[in-house]
Amino acid sequence: GGRDIHSTHGVHPATPNYNRHIFRLSNDRSHGILGVGPQWHNDGSFNDDVFSHSGYHIIRVAEHGGGTHFTHQGAAFDALPEEYQERWSRLVSVNSNSGVLHPMVHTHPISERKCVYLHLGMTGAIIEKVKDGEGFRLLDEKEMKQIFNEYNDLMNNGLTKEGNYGIEYEYEDGDCIFIDNWAVAHRASPEAHLPPSEQGLRIMHRTTTQSPIALMPPFGLPQFMDIYSPSPFGPGVWIGGGIGFRWDDSIHMQN
DSSP, rough: OSSSBBBOOOOOOSSGGGGGGGGEEETTTTTOOOSSSSBBTTTTTTTOOOHHHHHHHEEEOOTTTTOOOEEEEHHHHHHHHHHHHHHHHHHEEETTOOBEESSSEOOOOOOOOOEEETTSSSSSEEEEOTTTTSEEEEOOHHHHHHEEEEEEHHHHHHHSSSOOOOOEEOOOOOEEEEEEEEEEEEEEEEGSOOOOOHHHOEEEEEEEEOOOOOOOOOOTTOSSSSSTSTTOOSOOOOOSTBBBBBBBBSOOOOO
């Protein structure tokens, strides 16, 4: 795992000592950055060397709750039918902001366990390696919506008794949680983003650790592509900037 703190975010004015290694989050803009992480993701997905670990320190617990959901991506891969495991292993996501490429299935560098991986709020394209053939293609809008919804369902399934590979964690005063960011996806609970007038004031500090290695794409694909230029793979979804592909118009999405 990594050992050095790695910060790539802005610093909120309320951050203690204006420490650039603290990402201060809140449901009140005067206390922290609003609305971060409502959909399943891994921190630092815009980097080639995705953060190896993330730490979440709750500074103020909202009176009416507002936790974080966590799901183990290795157990999620194991829960997939074999045909999904095979197909997803041929898929590579393209980050909508940086153009970095990451495999949708990767082998964890320490446990050597296969894990799924996809950012549901910052993906501009998914490249598919053609099965039993040469070359690549982009997923179209219908395929993208299907993959994103299947991934979302897979993560949510981990929170059920039947799945049992995730947790809906509600914070208590002083809690500090550390996760393996290459094996555990997370999202803020819906209550975490409700205004203080409804939920109470919530403040959290996040700190992240730099990975010693990059999460490399397979099949000889480059680590980065220009997501803001025309696609080199022909027709399909290829969106640069912001949240990327909007797979569900009814939900809140933010990087």
